Structures are given as structure tokens and as C-alpha cells.
Amino acid sequence: MYTIQGLIRKSMNNAFTQFDKFGYVANNLANVGTNGYKAVRFEQMLQEDGYLSGTVRTNYKKGSIASTENPFDIAIDGDGFIPVVSPTGQVAYTRDGSLKKGKDGYLLTNDDWIVGAGIQIPTNSYKITIKQNGDVVSYDAVDKPEKLLGKIPLVQFNNPEGLSAGDNNKLTPTDQSGEPILVKDHNYIVQNAIERSNTNVYDSVSDMLRLNASMLASMRMMKVVDDMYNKSINIRQ
Amino acid sequence: MKLNSGIRFIDGGLKSSLKAMQVQSELVGVSNENIGGFDKIGYQRKDSVVSSFKEFLGVDGISTTIDDKVGRISSTDNPLDLALATKGYFQTSSKDGIKLTRDGRFKLDKAGNLLTLDDSKVLANNGSAIKLPIVPDKLSDILINSNGTVSVFNKRTNKMEQAATIGVVDSNGSIVFNPQVKQGYNEYSNVSLEREFLGLMPVIRNFEANRQIFMIQSQNLTKAISQLGSAS
Numbered sequence: 001m002y003t004i005q006g007l008i009r010k011s012m013n014n015a016f017t018q019f020d021k022f023g024y025v026a027n028n029l030a031n032v033g034t035n036g037y038k039a040v041r042f043e044q045m046l047q048e049d050g051y052l053s054g055t056v057r058t059n060y061k062k063g064s065i066a067s068t069e070n071p072f073d074i075a076i077d078g079d080g081f082i083p084v085v086s087p088t089g090q091v092a093y094t095r096d097g098s099l100k101k102g103k104d105g106y107l108l109t110n111d112d113w114i115v116g117a118g119i120q121i122p123t124n125s126y127k128i129t130i131k132q133n134g135d136v137v138s139y140d141a142v143d144k145p146e147k148l149l150g151k152i153p154l155v156q157f158n159n160p161e162g163l164s165a166g167d168n169n170k171l172t173p174t175d176q177s178g179e180p181i182l183v184k185d186h187n188y189i190v191q192n193a194i195e196r197s198n199t200n201v202y203d204s205v206s207d208m209l210r211l212n213a214s215m216l217a218s219m220r221m222m223k224v225v226d227d228m229y230n231k232s233i234n235i236r237q
Numbered sequence: 238m239k240l241n242s243g244i245r246f247i248d249g250g251l252k253s254s255l256k257a258m259q260v261q262s263e264l265v266g267v268s269n270e271n272i273g274g275f276d277k278i279g280y281q282r283k284d285s286v287v288s289s290f291k292e293f294l295g296v297d298g299i300s301t302t303i304d305d306k307v308g309r310i311s312s313t314d315n316p317l318d319l320a321l322a323t324k325g326y327f328q329t330s331s332k333d334g335i336k337l338t339r340d341g342r343f344k345l346d347k348a349g350n351l352l353t354l355d356d357s358k359v360l361a362n363n364g365s366a367i368k369l370p371i372v373p374d375k376l377s378d379i380l381i382n383s384n385g386t387v388s389v390f391n392k393r394t395n396k397m398e399q400a401a402t403i404g405v406v407d408s409n410g411s412i413v414f415n416p417q418v419k420q421g422y423n424e425y426s427n428v429s430l431e432r433e434f435l436g437l438m439p440v441i442r443n444f445e446a447n448r449q450i451f452m453i454q455s456q457n458l459t460k461a462i463s464q465l466g467s468a469s
Contacts, residue, residue: 061314061315162346213275228444
């Protein structure tokens with residue numbers, strides 16, 4: 001049994017939800033150029049009673065890896081996250097590998113979080129190499145042997161979808177994600193490379209077409225139902 | 238007049254016009270539901286069936302059947318997105334009991350349980366909830382074949398370990414053999430918008446026709462009352 005008000009309410013609910021979804025698609029497209037960005041999907045669930053609900057999921061698929069000139073750019077060619085520590089001592093995890101050298105020589109993220117347990121690069125370092133297993137080595141001169149400065153650690157989570165996303169590509173663990181597990185012998189780190197966002201432009205466009213169609217259909221439906229409503233009210237002439 | 242079912246037919250023309258209008262607005266409701274479900278994953282369109290006794294039963298003569306044709310299947314990035322390319326349903330168990338759904342968007346929790354988006358457990362063909370023996374590093378280590386058998390890659394032994402077979406049942410609850418489970422695909426609804434809107438046209442016209450008839454009868458009644466009443 002439907003009521004006309006109920007029909008209008010359902011159409012409005014659907015149109016609004018589509019508009020919300022549009023916001024998420026737009027956000028993904030806006031971050032096509034953000035390094036290490038993970039696309040989110042707004043998944044709609046239609047319950048049996050016609051009630052519409054939604055949840056936001058993050059797609060942790062690896063983005064494409066682009067090579068760069070900067071030796072402090074690293075990409076994770078596999079699954080896992082780099083632990084980083086804020087200046088105030090807070091720990092978070094990130095896949096954004098656009099690193100830099102801080103004023104004390106420490107290896108920092110873009111927004112000044114220390115990478116791993118702190119890797120200090122000496123001022124007289126001639127060349128820095130970051131190996132596949134995360135070892136950061138420095139050469140004092142061309143013919144000098146390498147010196148190990150530290151290791152970029154890598155952690156994994158049982159359920160990365162449960163991680164909570166914070167500012168600046170940082171993720172923090174939650175009850176759903178499980179505790180971070182240190183990967184012992186990883187070989188996923190690639191120097192002179194950066195992971196691009198994993199937004200799929202074609203999927204986004206197809207999503208937009210679909211949600212646009214659904215929104216317009218619901219709007220049109222409101223007009224149809226409204227006409228019917230009007231005619232029912234003005235039946236006594 | 239009395240019908241077999243014991244319902245008295247005492248409706249006049251006015252009332253049956255109104256009832257017909259109510260039936261049409263109900264049919265619009267079903268269409269509205271289908272249009273809302275157009276881009277929802279796993280939605281199956283509803284067909285409204287109007288009983289031939291509609292002039293006696295009104296809105297109670299409407300029932301809906303579910304159109305169980307397979308919907309549009311599109312590929313996704315997530316290995317835990319499943320679509321059924323045959324008729325059938327996944328079974329999920331929540332605190333509200335066991336439900337059937339064609340929505341195959343699943344996820345893993347940290348313990349390795351296979352869950353739907355609203356945290357119901359996905360059931361295997363033996364009726365128990367599916368739990369992977371090991372939690373894989375990445376979702377692409379999970380393989381689901383067309384029979385619905387879930388296996389997961391064990392890093393230590395370099396072998397695929399079978400976890401369970403997803404139970405796909407038909408609407409009567411019996412197991413579907415060869416369920417054609419497609420890994421990495423989602424099934425959108427089987428609603429086609431143009432069909433819904435075209436189907437709406439006769440419903441609206443019928444509504445308007447009944448409204449006109451109602452108004453004509455109402456005017457006639459008004460005339461009859463005012464003219465018969467004036468004895469001159």
C-alpha cells in the first residue's frame with residue numbers, strides 16, 4: 001500500500017542520495033592527481049522495505065606507479081603502509097611516498113611527519129639510495145662504501161577497509177581494521193617513483209551517467225505523482 | 238449481488254471510479270519503486286498483477302511478482318564483488334534471520350569472515366557462515382570459481398586452500414547447481430527506465446479517464462438532485 005506523500009518522499013530520498021553519491025564521485029575525480037590517493041565508493045543498499053541506505057568504502061587497489069627524478073620519492077609496489085610519526089608523537093600510516101629531507105636531516109613526509117623510527121641523513125652525504133627492502137643507504141663520495149642509515153618499515157592490516165582516513169593521506173587503525181602487522185622481509189619499495197591515485201576515470205564517468213539517469217528519473221517521477229496528487233485533490237469541480 | 242468470496246457488491250458508479258483511481262495510484266507506486274531501484278545493485282523489478290476482480294476488490298486485488306531475469310552485469314575492481322549469471326540468490330544470515338539477496342558486494346573482516354555490506358554473514362552451501370582459514374594480505378589472493386567455491390592462497394605453503402562453497406539457492410530455498418558465480422562483477426538491477434516510464438503512460442491515462450467519469454457522474458448527480466428537488 002503506497003501513499004502519494006510516501007511516493008514523493010521515496011523519490012526525494014533517492015534523488016538526494018544520488019546527489020550525495022555525486023559528491024563522492026566528484027571528490028575522486030578531484031584527486032586524480034593526488035599521490036597515493038585511494039578512491040572511495042559510495043555503495044547504496046536498497047533494503048526490502050524500500051528504505052535506502054549507503055556506506056562508504058575505500059578501494060585499496062594499487063594505483064599506477066610513475067617514475068620521477070626525485071630520489072626522495074618512493075612508491076610501494078605491493079600491499080602495505082608506511083608508519084609515520086607526527087611532530088607531536090602521533091602514529092599514522094600512509095601510502096603517500098613523496099618524502100623530503102627535513103632541517104635536521106630526518107626523512108619526512110610532505111607535511112613533516114617522521115618516516116618510521118627516524119632516519120637521519122648526514123649533511124655530507126653524496127648520494128642516497130633506498131633499496132627494495134626499505135634500507136636507506138648513503139654514500140659519502142663516489143668511491144666510498146655504502147653506509148646503512150635505517151630501514152623504511154612496512155606494515156599490513158588484516159582488514160585495510162576498516163582503516164579510518166585522516167588528513168593528508170594519513171590512515172589510522174580502528175577496531176575493524178585490526179592491529180598493524182610488520183612485514184619482515186618486504187621488497188616492495190621502489191625509489192624514484194611515486195604511486196598515483198587509483199581513481200578510475202572511466203568508472204567514474206559511467207557512475208555519473210548512471211546516477212544522473214536515476215536522479216532525473218526520480219525527479220520526473222515526482223512530477224508524475226504531483227500531477228496525480230493535484231488531480232485527486234481537485235476532483236470536486 | 239453477492240460474490241463467491243462473500244463480498245457484497247453494493248458499489249455505485251462513483252465509488253467504483255474512485256476505487257479504480259486508487260488502483261492506478263497504487264500501480265504508480267510499484268513503478269516508482271522500480272525506478273528507485275534502477276541503479277541499485279541486486280534489485281529485481283516488481284511486476285504488478287491486477288486481479289480480474291478489481292472492480293470488486295479495489296487495491297486489495299493488486300499483487301506484485303518479482304521479475305527474476307538476470308540484471309545488467311558490470312565489472313568492478315574488487316575481487317569480493319560477486320554476480321550471479323543465473324537465477325538464484327545468496328543466503329545471508331543476520332540477527333533478523335536468513336535473507337536471500339542478489340547483492341554480491343562482500344567484504345572480509347579482520348578475522349576472515351565473509352560479510353555483506355551491512356555486516357550479515359554469507360552462508361555456505363552447508364548452511365554455515367563462511368570464514369576463510371587464513372586472512373590474505375591482499376584480496377586478489379582469494380579465488381572464487383563459477384561454482385562458488387572460495388579458495389584462498391596460503392603464502393606459507395604456496396597452495397590454494399579451499400574455504401567453503403557459497404550457497405546459492407532459488408526462491409524456494411533449494412540449492413542451485415552450477416550457479417555461475419562471477420568474481421569481480423556486480424549485478425545492477427534488471428529495471429529498464431524507458432520501459433517503466435512507457436508502462437506508466439496507460440496507468441496515468443486510466444487514472445485521468447476514471448477521474449473524468451467520476452466528475453461526470455458527480456455533475457449528473459448534482460443536476461438530478463437540484464432539478465428533481467425543485468417541484469414547480
